[in-house]
Amino acid sequence: MLLKMTFSIFVxxxxxxxxxxxxxxxxxxxxxxxxxxxxxxxxxxxPISFDKPxxxxxxxxxxxxxxxxxxxxxxxxxxSFDAFGKLSSWIFPGNxxxxxxxxxxxxxxxxxxxxxxxxxxxxxFESVVPKFNEVQKLEALARGIDxxxxxxxxxxxxxxxxxxxxxxxxxxxxxxxxxPSSLTTIKPVTASVPNGKHSGGFAFLSxxxxxxxxxxxxxxxxxxxxxxxxxxxxxxxxxxxxRIKSTTEREVVADWDVDKVPYMHSFSATENYVIIFAAPFYxxxxxxxRTAEPFKSLDWFENEDTTIYVIxxxxxxxxxxxxxxxxxxxxxxxxxxxxxxxxxxxxxxxSPAFVKNLEVAILxxxxxxxxxxxxxxxxxxxxxxxxxxxxxxxxxxxxSTGVACADKLDLPTINEQYRYKEYCFVYGVVxxxxxxxxxxxxxxxxxxxxxxxxxxxFVPNHYPMESWFVPFPSHLSKDEDDGYLLVPVLDGIxxxxxxxxxxAKTMKTTHRAYLPTAVPFGLHGRFFPExxxxxNKTKFNRVTKRKIRYSLFNKT
Numbered sequence: 327m328l329l330k331m332t333f334s335i336f337v338x339x340x341x342x343x344x345x346x347x348x349x350x351x352x353x354x355x356x357x358x359x360x361x362x363x364x365x366x367x368x369x370x371x372x373p374i375s376f377d378k379p380x381x382x383x384x385x386x387x388x389x390x391x392x393x394x395x396x397x398x399x400x401x402x403x404x405x406s407f408d409a410f411g412k413l414s415s416w417i418f419p420g421n422x423x424x425x426x427x428x429x430x431x432x433x434x435x436x437x438x439x440x441x442x443x444x445x446x447x448x449x450x451f452e453s454v455v456p457k458f459n460e461v462q463k464l465e466a467l468a469r470g471i472d473x474x475x476x477x478x479x480x481x482x483x484x485x486x487x488x489x490x491x492x493x494x495x496x497x498x499x500x501x502x503x504x505x506p507s508s509l510t511t512i513k514p515v516t517a518s519v520p521n522g523k524h525s526g527g528f529a530f531l532s533x534x535x536x537x538x539x540x541x542x543x544x545x546x547x548x549x550x551x552x553x554x555x556x557x558x559x560x561x562x563x564x565x566x567x568x569r570i571k572s573t574t575e576r577e578v579v580a581d582w583d584v585d586k587v588p589y590m591h592s593f594s595a596t597e598n599y600v601i602i603f604a605a606p607f608y609x610x611x612x613x614x615x616r617t618a619e620p621f622k623s624l625d626w627f628e629n630e631d632t633t634i635y636v637i638x639x640x641x642x643x644x645x646x647x648x649x650x651x652x653x654x655x656x657x658x659x660x661x662x663x664x665x666x667x668x669x670x671x672x673x674x675x676x677s678p679a680f681v682k683n684l685e686v687a688i689l690x691x692x693x694x695x696x697x698x699x700x701x702x703x704x705x706x707x708x709x710x711x712x713x714x715x716x717x718x719x720x721x722x723x724x725x726s727t728g729v730a731c732a733d734k735l736d737l738p739t740i741n742e743q744y745r746y747k748e749y750c751f752v753y754g755v756v757x758x759x760x761x762x763x764x765x766x767x768x769x770x771x772x773x774x775x776x777x778x779x780x781x782x783x784f785v786p787n788h789y790p791m792e793s794w795f796v797p798f799p800s801h802l803s804k805d806e807d808d809g810y811l812l813v814p815v816l817d818g819i820x821x822x823x824x825x826x827x828x829x830a831k832t833m834k835t836t837h838r839a840y841l842p843t844a845v846p847f848g849l850h851g852r853f854f855p856e857x858x859x860x861x862n863k864t865k866f867n868r869v870t871k872r873k874i875r876y877s878l879f880n881k882t
Contacts, residue, residue: 354763354765354786354787355692355763355765355787355818356787356818356819357787357789357816357817357818357819357820357821358765358789358816358818359690360816360818360821360844360846361689361789361816361846361847362393362396362406362409362686362689362690362846362847363396363846364394364395364396364397364846365394365395365412365843365844365845365846366395367428367843368428368429368430369426369427369428369842369843370427370429370508370509371417371425371426371427371508371860372425372426372427372841372842373423373424373425373426374416374424374425374426374825374839374840374841374842375424375839376424376827376837376838376839377837377838377839378836378837379422380418380422380424380827380837382420382421382422383420383798383799383802384418384420384796384810385418385419385420385855385858386418386796386853386854386855386856386857386858387415387416387417387418387506387507387853387854387857387858388415388416388418388794388812388825388851388852388853388854389413389414389415389478389492389506389509389851389852389853389854389857390413390414390415390478390791390792390814390845390848390850390851391411391412391413391431391474391475391476391477391478391494391848391849391850391851392411392412392414392475392791392845392846392847392848392849392850392851393406393409393410393411393412393475393846393847393848393849394409394410394411394412394430394475394846395409395410395412395430395436396409396410396686397445398439398440398443398444398445399442399443399444399445400444400456401444401445401454401455401456402445402454402455402686403445403450403452403453403454403686404452404453404454404455404685404686404687405450405451405452405453405621405684405685405686406684406685406686406689406847407451407452407475407684408450408451408452408454408473409475409686409846410430410431410433410435410436410439410473410475411430411431411433411436411473411474411475411476411494412428412429412430412431412475412846413427413428413429413430413431413478413494413504413509414426414427414428414509414814414845414848414851415427415428415506415507415509416812416825417507417857417858417859417860418858419858419859419860420858424839425860426841426842427508427509428509428843428845429508429509429510431473431474431475431494431502431504431511432511433472433473433474433502433511433514434472434514435448435472435473436473447462447463447465447466447469448466448469448470448471448472448473449466449467449469449470449471449472449618449620450466450471450473450619450620451619451620451621452619452620452621452622452685453619453622458618463617463618464618466618467614467615467618470498470500470533471496471498471500471533472500472514473496474494474495474496474498474500474501474502475494475496475849476494476495476496476497476537476849476850477494477495477496477537477538477849477850477851477852478492478493478494478495478504478850478851478852479492479493479494479495479539479548479852480492480493480852480854481493481548481570481571481572481573482546482572483571483572483573483575484546484571484572485571485572485575486572488546490856491503491572491573492504492505492506492854493515493573495537495539496537497534497535497536497537497589497591498533498534498535499516499517499519499532499533499534499535499552500514500515500516500533501514501515501516501573502514502515503515503573506854506857507857507859507860515573515574517573517574517575517576518574518576519532519552519554519576520566520568520576520577520578521578531554531555531557531611532552532553532554532555533553534552534553534555534587534589534590534609535550535551535552535553535568536550536551536590536591536592536593537591537592537850538591538592538593538656538657538850539570540593540594540595540600541595541745542569542595542639543595543596543597543746544597547569547570547571548569548570549567549568549569549570549579549593549595549600549639550568550570551565551566551567551568551590551593551602552565552566552568553565553566553587553588553590553609554566554587555587555609555611557611562583562584562585563583563584563585563586563587564581564582564583564584565581565582565584565587565602565604565635566578566579566580566581567579567580567581567600567602567637567642579600579637579639579642580637580642580643580644582635582644584604586608586609587608587609588604588605588606588607588608588609588633589605589607589608589609589624589678590602590603590604590605591654591655591656592654592655592656592657593657594657594659594660594670594672595639595660595746596660596661596662596668596746597662597746598638598639598640598662599636599637599638599639599660599662599668600636600637600639601634601635601636601637601657601660601668601670601709602634602635602637603632603633603634603652603654603657603670603672604632604633604634604635605632605651605652605653605654605678606626606627606628606630606631606632606651607624607625607626607627607653607678608624608625608627609623609624610623610624610625611623613625621681621682624678626677626678628651628677629651630651631648631649631650631651632648632649632650632651632652632653633646633647633648634646634647634648634649634707634709634716636668636709636711645711645714647709647714647715647716649707649716649718650718651676652672652674652675652676652705652718653674653675653676653677653678654672654673654674654675654702655673655675655681655702655736656672656673656736656737656738657670657671657672657673658671658672658673658704658738658740658752659671659740659744659745659746659749659752660746661746661747661748661749662746663708663748666711666712667708667709667710667711668708668709668711669706669707669708669709669748670706670707670709671704671705671706671707671752671774672704672705672707673702673703673704673735673736673737673738673754674702674703674704674705675702675703679698679699680698680699680700683695683698683700689764692763692765695764695765696758696762696763696764698764700757700758700764701731701734701756701757701758702734702735702736703720703733703734704720704721704733704734704735704752704772704774705718705719705720706718706719706720706721706774707719720733721733721772721774721776722776723780728782729770729780729781729782731756731759731768731770731782732756732770732771732772732773732780732781732782733772734756734759734770735752735753735754735755735756735770735772736754736755736756736757737754737755737791737792737850738752738753738754739752739753739754739792739793739794739795739811740752740753740795741795741797741806741807741809741830742795743797744806749774749806750773750774750775750777750779750806750807751771751772751773751774751779751806751807751830752771752772752774753769753770753771753772753793753795753811753830754769754770754772754792754793755767755768755769755770755790755791755792755793756768756769756770756782759782759784765789765818766784766786767784767789767790768782768783768784768790769782769783769784769790769793769811769813769828769833770782770783770833771807771830771833779807781832781833782833783813783828783833783834783835785815787817787818787819788815788816788817788818789815789816789818790813790814790815790816790826791813791814791815791816791845791847791848792813792848792849792850792851793811793812793813793828794811794812794813794851794852794853795809795810795811795830796809796810796811796812796853797809798810805831807830807831808830808831809830810827810828810829810830810836811826811827811828811829811830812825812826812827812853813825813826813828814826814845814848815838816844816845817840820840821844822840822841822842822843822844823840823841823843823844823845824838824839824840824841825838825839825841826838
């Protein structure tokens with residue numbers, strides 16, 4: 327009896343040891359480094375297969391922009407935001423098939439760097455290693471920013487028969503036009519800077535804008551802003567609200583003087599207003615000239631208030647309010663209430679410190695990347711223009727939903743049918759959702775209406791990017807959250823990427839299709855329902871073809 331008990335205990339201990347060893351053998355960050363590694367593979371119109379049939383009503387193209395190459399020759403970028411832009415697209419013709427394309431943006435910066443096998447001297451977010459010499463720094467200042475690796479949009483040229491123009495953007499005035507079906511780079515476009523009432527010609531350095539233009543309600547136009555830094559003592563800098571009528575045609579809606587120019591990434595709009603949050607994160611022109619590194623040339627004043635500018639779209643009237651210090655990269659949505667107040671929702675941070683922590687060396691080092699606070703917080707600002715006052719609200723997390731991190735999202739997405747309307751749901755990415763490891767990435771759904779409908783999608787060793795909400799067709803949809811979230815996910819075990827369809831109501835995966843390659847970390851993108859054409863030819867090299875064949879027949 328004693329022998330039998332001893333044997334039983336030994337077997338149980340052995341089983342526990344085996345389980346522990348198996349768990350330990352799985353790297354909790356498996357494949358995460360692929361997010362921030364160069365992938366030189368390019369391909370066009372490669373058929374991909376989903377594990378379940380996709381609905382025939384799904385027509386259009388998801389186009390995403392992001393990071394692709396982190397070094398050339400002996401030089402590498404120090405910050406992830408500077409990696410050369412690489413586009414990816416998923417075409418859905420509407421017959422149940424799907425096709426994948428990925429290509430580098432053929433910017434002047436990229437082409438020159440490849441030709442000389444060295445990172446060319448252009449201005450960038452941070453720096454390179456080895457650093458540029460003084461002559462190269464001056465050359466970079468003269469050339470400016472040319473790497474459009476952040477977002478994708480469609481503008482409409484109304485003067486030429488409403489022709490669609492697809493562009494890629496960064497936080498700068500210059501953009502690149504692309505052919506969206508093949509992801510071919512067409513040309514760079516730098517629109518003329520429109521003159522406002524405070525125009526100053528060569529007195530200003532006008533180059534900072536937004537990677538997140540917003541549609542003007544009821545029109546084919548978009549809004550953006552332009553920051554103009556004064557180069558002459560005694561002349562103030564300015565910010566302009568600009569209406570985009572095409573890639574080249576712009577007009578000033580309003581402009582106003584500022585003592586210092588803040589760095590801003592996005593903004594909000596409603597049917598009648600544009601709302602800009604200007605945090606005290608100011609451009610230091612002297613530092614830019616000395617270092618040729620824009621991010622190092624930004625000064626943060628933690629004890630200063632954030633300024634809100636509210637611009638009436640039709641009159642151009644600018645109203646200015648102050649709120650306690652807050653920094654936001656991404657606005658979520660805004661709308662006008664029946665009580666004449668404006669509601670603005672943002673993903674807010676206490677400071678821009680987290681941006682510095684997105685350096686490549688930190689992201690590639692598990693200990694370093696796990697040590698910084700990566701969390702935003704969803705905040706609502708209710709703006710009372712009559713009393714010139716704004717109040718801030720936060721959203722409680724109901725523990726009964728089991729999703730304690732839903733209010734910590736960034737890279738927000740909404741059902742675009744609710745843009746500028748009262749709405750309930752925002753979807754976003756939460757890094758380090760367990761407060762331990764940055765690589766624990768979740769896609770969350772936050773219920774802003776307080777009805778305990780927070781949800782979370784998480785798979786260990788699977789690393790999702792920003793989602794895009796595609797609504798179900800009207801005959802299948804009755805609720806705001808009736809739709810799919812289209813999410814590229816890096817499978818860390820397989821070290822390749824798949825596109826997931828996540829049911830926005832349940833936050834469960836319904837379909838997925840593996841790609842024949844890995845997609846490095848993506849920033850932003852959009853779904854264009856009008857794009858359903860598939861290019862006639864499939865173009866890929868012999869090595870890529872081999873990998874495609876392996877991927878398509880080895881999906882498990």
